[in-house]
Amino acid sequence: MPLKYGLRPNTLSTKGGNYIAVVGGNETYTTERIVEMMIQKGSTVTKAEALAVIEEYHSAVEQLVSEGAIVHTDLFTVSSGIAGNFDNITDSFDSQKHQVKLHFKAGERLIKARQRIRLKKKILNHRAPFLKQFTDLSTNATDASFTPGQPARIKGTLLKFDAQDPAQGIYLIAEDRSETKVEILILNKPSELMFIMPDELRKGNYKLEVRAIVHRAKTIRTGSLQRPLVAKEM
CATH class of the missing domain: 4.10.520.10 (IHF-like DNA-binding proteins)
Incomplete structure (x- = not known):
């Protein structure tokens, strides 16, 4: 299977090109x-x-x-x-x-x-949450692991969601495809989310998703972290 990628505007620097490649939608x-x-x-x-x-x-x-x-x-x-x-x-x-x-x-x-590696270019939906980095604030580990029951942070773009809508929010999907929603939200901004990881999560790999109705959109859009997170044993 090919490595899927799309192009996103380069908002950090205009040197060497106006777009950068974003990899996504590949199997874990x-x-x-x-x-x-x-x-x-x-x-x-x-x-x-x-x-x-x-x-x-x-x-x-x-x-x-x-x-x-x-x-x-x-x-x-x-x-x-x-x-x-x-x-x-x-x-x-x-x-x-x-x-x-x-x-x-x-x-x-x-x-x-x-x-x-073979490559396959796709058209990105720019109006969707983009998860740039996840940090376990109890250990400072980034994009690697998390500690159940401890604070965490996501940085990116278009992250803010309507916390009153039960269909929107931060979700962790286990290997058996069961979902756990984050219930304790500390900060809800377009570029940053802070929250408490659910304490019932146990050993295993989890896919992290943010689901939100972003500005000028009418339906829920989903963004996910590129690599799975490992739950640290308590």
Whole structure:
């Protein structure tokens, strides 16, 4: 399948062109869906066996990363670094001033896969919520994970919705396609939403959507974050 993209006006800079590419509408594959694809191709292992092995692999990588190791595979390389300034040579790590960061780099197989990507241009509906960035305000993680019951923020354009309309709002869609609506709204502006993540959400991947009747539109338009969010275990 091709990588779908559209062009959106470049509101940040006029240098080098008036439009930028926005990727959207592409399929999301979880570990379970990938295993199902493997089995359909005739793999001799069962779905349960494959998921068990992958979980062991994930646990091993997680342990190595937690120990500060560099993990290098055919798909990716992940290493750790420290962000923040130190006052002098005797200064030490302080969680209030410094932060451990993870650095990811595509491996050889992903680089080769990128070269094979086919593209398909589509016409974007500009009058729809555009989710530029999600931030878990309890951890400052962006576009990666969220903490149930904790505050979060979305930045973008055309985000404001009518909170009195039960069909509009912020929604999280689980892998089984069940939906959970955000009930506690703190800030509702066209460029920024602040809210409390539903505390009943459990481990798994979630698609984040904003549904709103934007200015000069008569029907609900939907915008979604480009990548799924992972619920942090409480």
